[in-house]
Amino acid sequence: MDTTQKQLRAFTDTPALQASISFRERLLLVLAGLFLLVIQSGLIAARQFSPIDYWHFAVWVGCAIAGHLVLHKRVPRRDPFMFPIVMLLTGWGLTVIERTAPGFVSRQTIWLAISVGVMIAILYAPHNLRWLSRYRYLWLVVGLILLMLTVLIGRNPTSIYGPRLWLGIFDAYFQPSELLKVLLVAFLASYLADYQSNLSVRIKIPGIGNFYLPSARFLGPVLLMWGISIVVLALQQDLGTATLFFIIFVTMLYVASGQAIYVIEGAALLLIGGVIGYMVFSVVRLRVDIWLNPWADSGGRAFQIVQSLLAFSAGGIFGAGVTQGSPVYIPVVHSDFIFAAIGEEWGLLGTLAITACIAILVIRGLKVATMIHTRPFRSFLAAGLSITIAAQSLMIMGGVLKLIPLTGVTLPFLSYGGSSLLINFIMVGLLLVLSNEA
């Protein structure tokens, strides 16, 4: 630690500041809790659910309290906004799942408890995170093996014909690609931190200047690992996650090297990949077609996106009100299109609030990365985790709004999906650990 940071640490170690951090967090949690209580009560009143259904809210409160207490104890200098934001989003998502697909809400509530539990476990692991950086190859290989297992014994819990991306034990399903997301970010953060200065090869062209090209020697193994995951994902037709991995990879390279060339190359490769995908995969062709002109086939292939846009329009600025809209016409509204359901019932105010919440979460994560930029592994990790949350959120929000073609990713924290929720909470847990020294 250099002098500045020592001084900073001395300053923030005061109990008064820690108390103020916890107070802010507590206040935000209470506000979030009240908001969710009102929604839950409205749901129960409007739909004649029985008061027993308050148990979802009770679990949420329990998780909020447990999380807050552990955070206060283990990471007292953390960012006070992150945990309340993710709890708000998760709780809001719970109420929307209860509204649109009541059969799934119990499962999601249990996953919430598990996710907060695992997050707490991470808070008790060593904060130097050496357990992540030291065994990076091990973690990555485990993740890759699990992913490759889905090719052999993968299942789809909701439909026989959908992509078989899950591994299942008894009635619990887990999506290895979600786990691999975190493992890949951790691996990249550690690897890029170690070889930061060797990433590029400088080529001098007389008269024009310096050109930087990626160094094959150092990037080779990384590309190999990453390439395997992309291929497996493509095999499994999980092209949305494949795209996400690609974006995370390129962005982390950019952050580590500072060379914009990676972004340009990455964008070009993405475009070429998209064109090839369009020609080769009928799924890609379908998605691009309905993105460009959904009105032509609004009753058939483009039904989902048109109904999604209709839901936003039906919400208007103030929303139709809880249970007073009709978002259920959108297929799969409880996971991929949950944003549209919120658009219909909470209106523009609700969707802008959620957009702001996610934006604040991501930007504060990047701010953590900025503030600890002298410690490359931790900085890259913070940046990578923020990028992951941001990229995934932007992909699905852009998709349901017809800004970009639809991809099969879910909205973090809000969508239904156990493994997604668990991994997102792990990411936030790591971010909170990293924010503790900022």
Place this chain on the structure above:
Amino acid sequence: MKTLHSLNRLTLFMLLAFGAVAISLTYWSAFDAPSMLARSDNPRLVEGEEAIKRGAIYDRNEQVLAQNIPVQQLPSGWMLQQRIYPSLEAVSAVGYYSLVHGVGGAEAAFDKILRGDDLLDADRILQNSILHLPEVGSEVRLTLDLDLQKQIITALGNHRGAVVVLDVPSGAVLAMVSLPSYDPNKLADISDRDKLDAYYNALKADKTAPLLNRVTQGIYQPGGALETVILAAMLTNKNPLNGIVNGAMLPVQVNGMTLTCASNGQIVTLIDAYALACPAVFANAAVQNPEGIQAMIDAFGLTKAPILVSYETVSGKAPIPLNEFSDSVQRSAQGAGQGDLTVTPLQMVLVAATIANHGNAVTPYLGDALRRPDSSDWTPLPRVEKYPAVITPEVAGDIETAMASAIKTGGMFDSSPVKIFGHASIAYTGKTADSWFIGYTRPDQADNTADNRAVAVAVVIEDSQDSSFAAQVGGVALMAGATPIP
């Protein structure tokens, strides 16, 4: 440091990206919302339609003819409404309401009121939007008498045709029967779409045309029913009722058919010719006095669609005026009611009503009153209260005498409690014939000063050469309809 630099750039990019999402949200939620919501694939429009609390329809004694019952909850929390029709007998007047196949009859005529569209001012729209309320419609009371309607249908049995009963001089339609008809419950039942479509298509394909309202839109050859109108013309032209008419028994050749009249001996006077429906006299009158006959046909409104308040009615294709026929054979055919002049039962009941009203026309109406959702008072619906003169009261009185004679000659209604005036006749339609009966009764005959009120009827029975059956049905209608109106 380059990391710092790239992180800052990245943060900026994030802000822009989320900003783009925010702009897109604003576009879809605010700017493009109205045109999006008007799209036909917006299921909320159908939901809004399905949830409308359509007003009930009653007969004049507030018996329920049509009403809504809530069935199940829609995704938006409103209740899906099902339209039911407890009395199938009223269908000719009430019509049907179908989410997919539109509306007919009274459901169509008073659609805006029943849906509540007339209550939708800016305040109400805002209230509905904020409180998430479905549209509520007003109730409508018809002038129809359900019990009378049932009796007429029983009297008609398996026959096809139309009966319409009018209160004179108000013009209230007391009964409107068109057979064959259909079951409107099946058209309103949305639980099985395929069954509904199959039923609707079967109705449309049915050659007996059950969906047709024969009273307002059934087009028939008048045949002998035209004789009343021609009699009016002849009386106006100063032909005396007891005047001798020559050649009354002669047969008339029309389109290859030979028309005769039923008589047992010689007929001497005009009133006898009318009573026995002898076509020769009237065919001849058309030949001798085409302008006068044509003027009377026009005056009684047989060449244009009559007004039935809020309804769509038709008239037969406008025939060539009598005076423009150069051929006396055609004129004769027209006078016998077998020419190209066609009429609807509604037009014919107005003939009877005019005579009952001492020669002054009446305007029929079916909608009596409406009741707003939050009120217990009935507000009268508009009606026309003008009674332009068509024939003089003296001529009308003479026709009444002739009609009384026709009834007596036919030996009908001898034991009727009320005195019935009417005329039965036959119209030939190619291979078959239709029977007509038009007439009226005066319920308060005992009281001489108040003989203004009358009940008029027009009956047409398809494929029936037995005009006495038509008369019988008419008699049932008149006797039942003569009960005092509260």
